[in-house]
Structure formats: C-alpha cells, structure tokens
Amino acid sequence: MTSKPAYSGVCNLCGAVGEFAFGEAPAFLIARAYACPECDAPLRFRNEAAAIVEVFGGGAHLSMRSLIADPNFAGKAVYNVGIGGHTRKWLARLEDYTQSNYVVDAEPGEIRGQHRNEDLLRLSFGANRFDLVTSSHVLEHVPDPAKAFSEVHRVLRPDGVHIFSVPFPWPPRPKSVTRCAIIDGEVVHDLEPVYHESPGGEPSLVFTDFGLDVLDVLSEVGFAAEIRRPSMAIDKAYRNSVIVCRPLARTIPRPDRVLRRLPEDLTRRSINARRYSKRKLRGARRRAGVLKRQLRSA
C-alpha cells in the first residue's frame, strides 16, 4: 500500500487541532481513513459534521461540540437515520433527537431490542416534524431512493435541511446505476451484488451507485440540493460526498401569478446570457420545470 501524507487541521466533531493521517485502512475502507487523533472520527463523519456545522452554525462554529452548545441549535428537532457513526454521537446529546434502525420484518415506529425501527420508504413520523434529517452511507442501501427522498421531504419542516452522505467516486458518474431492485418482494440483481458492512457488522446490500443525476431526482421530489466534496482538497481519491438538500417552497402559487412569474424566457436562448451565469440559468430552468410540473398536477 502506498502511504499517503497526513494533514493538519481541526476536527469538525470534537474541535481538536491535530494531524490527520490516512492510517492503515485499505483502499476499499477509505471512508474510514484520516481518523481524528482525539475522537477517532474518520474524515467521512467529519465531512458530514462540517456541512451540518456550516448550515446551522452560520459561520460562528467550527465543530459539532461547539454547535450543540449554541442555544439556537440546541432546540432543533433532529432525526438521524441509523444507529452508528460519530456524527450521531454528538447529535444524540440534543433534547429532541431521534434515531432509528432498520429491521426488515418490524413495523415503522416499532421498538425492537433497544432501537426504534423505521423504513425510509414509509416513515412513521408526521409531516413537518424535523429541522434536520441526516444519514451516513444509508441511501445507497434503500431500494427506492426517490421514494425515500420524498418521505424525508414530508417529515422535514419547510425550513429544515436534509444532509446525507453516500459513496461518490471521482470523477463522478453522470448517471446513477441501479444495481438491483425488489420485484414482487424478491431482490433481483442487475449487477453483481455489492455489500457494505452495517454498524451491527452484518452485510448490507447496495441498491444504487449514485451519480450526478441524484440532483435531478432530489429536484423532482421538491429539494434544492447541492453536492459537497470537502475532502477533495485532501485526497482526490476519497470516495465520499455530502449532499445538502433544502425543501423548495411547498405552497403551489396561484396559476395566474405563476404564469407571470414563470421564467419562460429563461428557458429560451433569447436570454441575455451575459447577465446570467450558467449556474443561475440552470437553477432557474430547474425551478421553472418544477413549477410547470406542479401546475400540471394541480
């Protein structure tokens, strides 16, 4: 194994300043590498924490330790999908914190052993329940990611945020790959089965290898989403990304108002492109598409 250099930095979880070394993790466990010398959190969890601290901390915090002590964050309703991971350990100190396990034959909301059971395809929570829904390498194991995203959208408050991480190679695939599906209750494999180890140690089947089109899927269910790759500057081979999603306005505006506001011109080439960056134009086109779909289904 070629050795990779360590880097100096701040841990986004415990706040320690130190040297973060690649460590002994073999390449396929790269999401466990660069552990914090203080709290042992690998880079993967520090990336998730960095996104949460940035989104909710407004620039006033660097670490989860400091964020959870902020009265503005302490009252937030947080749902962590899963029972493992370093980010969870910090969020679990909040008063309104929920986490869940997934057991195939348990009902959503049912307590099995020590854990509440939830299925991302049919969550037992009511609408507008949480300020933050977060997960770490969970969505690739869900048979129908679009349905899961729409369930998360439902239980999030209008100003809530969904922050999740999934494996993401560099360079990214343009399109997601569905490795297998559930048809008539049976798993049907399109590609050779791939398993990741779950926090409980048992193998967990990968349904989706995500690509950049995950943003389109998120947009379809009503999220404005962006992919963050904070570890690219540290290690280009690091196969992880954090996706930050905010619900788009849920109220469907009155059609006449929509028609006036609908940026129809933005969808044509007649636009004065110099006044709009390509990114803004893409965002506007996406919003126009969402509005049109909402109108059609209204």
Ligand SMILES: [Zn+2]
């Ligand atoms: Zn740490």
